[in-house]
Amino acid sequence: NAGVTQTPKFRVLKTGQSMTLLCAQDMNHEYMYWYRQDPGMGLRLIHYSVGEGTTAKGEVPDGYNVSRLKKQNFLLGLESAAPSQTSVYFCASRGLAGGDALTGELFFGEGSRLTVL
Amino acid sequence: AQSVAQPEDQVNVAEGNPLTVKCTYSVSGNPYLFWYVQYPNRGLQFLLKYITGDNLVKGSYGFEAEFNKSQTSFHLKKPSALVSDSALYFCAVRAPGYSTLTFGKGTMLLVSP
Numbered sequence: 101n102a103g104v105t106q107t108p109k110f111r112v113l114k115t116g117q118s119m120t121l122l123c124a125q126d127m128n129h130e131y132m133y134w135y136r137q138d139p140g141m142g143l144r145l146i147h148y149s150v151g152e153g154t155t156a157k158g159e160v161p162d163g164y165n166v167s168r169l170k171k172q173n174f175l176l177g178l179e180s181a182a183p184s185q186t187s188v189y190f191c192a193s194r195g196l197a198g199g200d201a202l203t204g205e206l207f208f209g210e211g212s213r214l215t216v217l
Numbered sequence: 218a219q220s221v222a223q224p225e226d227q228v229n230v231a232e233g234n235p236l237t238v239k240c241t242y243s244v245s246g247n248p249y250l251f252w253y254v255q256y257p258n259r260g261l262q263f264l265l266k267y268i269t270g271d272n273l274v275k276g277s278y279g280f281e282a283e284f285n286k287s288q289t290s291f292h293l294k295k296p297s298a299l300v301s302d303s304a305l306y307f308c309a310v311r312a313p314g315y316s317t318l319t320f321g322k323g324t325m326l327l328v329s330p
Contacts, residue, residue: 104260131316133317133318135320140226140322141322142307142320142321142322142323143261143307143320144320145317145318145319148316148317150316156316158317190260190261192261205251205263205266206251206253206261206263206318207263208253208260208261208262209260210259210260211258211259211260
């Protein structure tokens with residue numbers, strides 16, 4: 101089982117460049133999330149989606165955009181990268197069906213390390 | 218609103234000794250509480266959760282956690298630490314009706330041989 105797959109795993113950008121991080125899950129999960137992890141800050145939610153075609157802002161959405169055109173994919177875009185966006189980005193998903201509709205745990209990808217110079 | 222605090226940046230324990238990683242939370246209503254572990258250069262892995270019922274929850278790798286409503290705490294415990302338990306541990310909370318999970322800042326657990 102692949103679970104949650106993030107691509108690319110590493111990327112170096114120059115300030116002002118754009119890029120897209122792709123998250124793909126093969127568990128038919130409804131909910132998908134993008135977090136960023138910074139030293140001493142824990143995980144902070146950027147954007148999330150509660151189903152195909154939906155997106156919502158999290159705690160730190162500025163400078164990022166997302167799209168959920170297909171249920172299995174959740175894309176995170178940086179239109180004009182800034183050094184403050186240097187971070188490790190994690191995608192996660194959660195299922196809806198069954199007894200764990202609201203209590204299910206998140207499944208995480210392995211992370212994408214982004215450096216903005 | 219929902220928030221969680223992990224008061225210790227790092228916990229040091231000798232192998233074979235019991236370990237505790239602390240977590241306190243703040244939510245309106247009854248919380249859903251989670252512990253995750255992150256090994257170096259890896260994603261987070263689910264350890265255990267409290268939804269309702271017995272205050273002592275058992276999870277993966279011999280870990281357990283105790284829910285204490287009066288102290289709004291959900292401390293992670295293990296009776297006998299292993300060097301391989303060394304990792305970054307995150308506590309997380311979700312309030313009823315919320316779609317999102319709020320994480321603490323993480324506690325680094327270092328188990329020495």
